[in-house]
Amino acid sequence: MNPTRRHLLLGGLGLGLAAAWPAWAQDAPVIAVASDLSFAIRELVDRFAADTGQQVQVTLGSTGNFARQIRAGAPFQMFxxxxxxxxxxxxxxxxxxxxxxxxxxxxxxxVVPKGSVLKADGTLHDLGRALGDGRLNRFAIANPEHAPYGKRAQEALEHTGLWEAIKPSLVLGENVAQAAQFAVSGNADGGLIAHSLALAPDLGAGVQSALIPSEWHNPLLQRMVLLRDAGPVARAFYTYVQTAPARDILARYGFSLPGQG
Structure with a gap:
């Protein structure tokens, strides 16, 4: 049984979400980027341009949707x-x-917005109590069917025994950035989102967050790859993401290399 689906409009956060393939500029390669990188990627692209004089275009969306688009021939050079x-x-x-x-x-x-009935409780004990006492109205996660952070949110909720009880209250984002918007904009009482988005200053004043234990879900091992027709600028950006300046940016948004944090 799939969670209840609610259709809500996305606003704020300034996130570009890939619903269709735009008409790409001819002189800059297009990188398909998972939406948990919505804020970190801005800095990565700007720093790459400043350091190399080269530019890439970015489109943000869910990993599963991008994989389907690549199979259908989408003109990405890096994923x-x-x-x-x-x-x-x-x-x-x-x-x-x-x-x-x-x-x-x-x-x-x-993550919970200012004035929420929920607490930012990484044990999810308060979420369980809110389900029991009727405080919880809506709770946001990314769609587990194609968004890795949504799948991991489902796994964490299953680990705590809350999944079946919370399904009628779920608001599903097309990707984790949209789930974050739902969680902090008043469309939900809170949500399970990428830690990288919870750290972003753009998320809003008064928003509180807490890490979920990593052992409650499968690892979120994030991999990048060049597509077969990748050109020299995309290849340069791929290499740049592995340099110390790029890793410093990722670390500020809560990312680490596997085994290093």
Missing amino acids: MAADESFVLDLAAEGLTDGQGALYAEGRLSI
């Missing part, structure tokens, strides 16, 4: 996924230039 399994599947199908490289391990956080 930064939130779950490495999607990259490895594409590589096995011969659609990428090798298997790529791990660039980060993500974490999951609970």
Whole structure:
């Protein structure tokens, strides 16, 4: 049984979400980027341009949707996924230039807006109490069917025994950035989102968050890969993401390399 689906409009946060393929500029490669990187990628692209004089275009969305678009021939030159399994599947199908490289391990956080009936409680005890006493109205996660952070949110809720009880209250974002918007904009009482988004100053004043134990869900091993037709600028950006300046940016948004945090 799928969680209840509610259709809500996305506003604020300034997040570009890939619903269709835009008409790309001819002189800058397009990078498909998982939406948990919505804020970190801005700094990465700006720093890359400042350091190299080269530019890339970014489109943000859910990892699963991007994988489907790549199979359908979308004109991306590089893919930064939130779950490495999607990259490895594409590589096995011969659609990428090798298997790529791990660039980060993500974490999951609970986030609640100012004035919420919920507490930012990483144990999810208060969420369970809110389900029992009727305080909870709506709770946001990304769609588990194609968004890795949504799947990990489901796993965490299953770990705590809350999944079945919370399903009627779920608001599903198309990706984790949209789930974050729902969680902090008054469309929900809170949500489980990427820790990287919870750390972003743009999220809003008064928003509180807490990390969810990583052992409650499968790891969020994030892998990037070049597509077969990647040009020199995309290849330069792929290399740049693995440099110390880029890793410093990712670290500020709560990302670490697997085994390093």
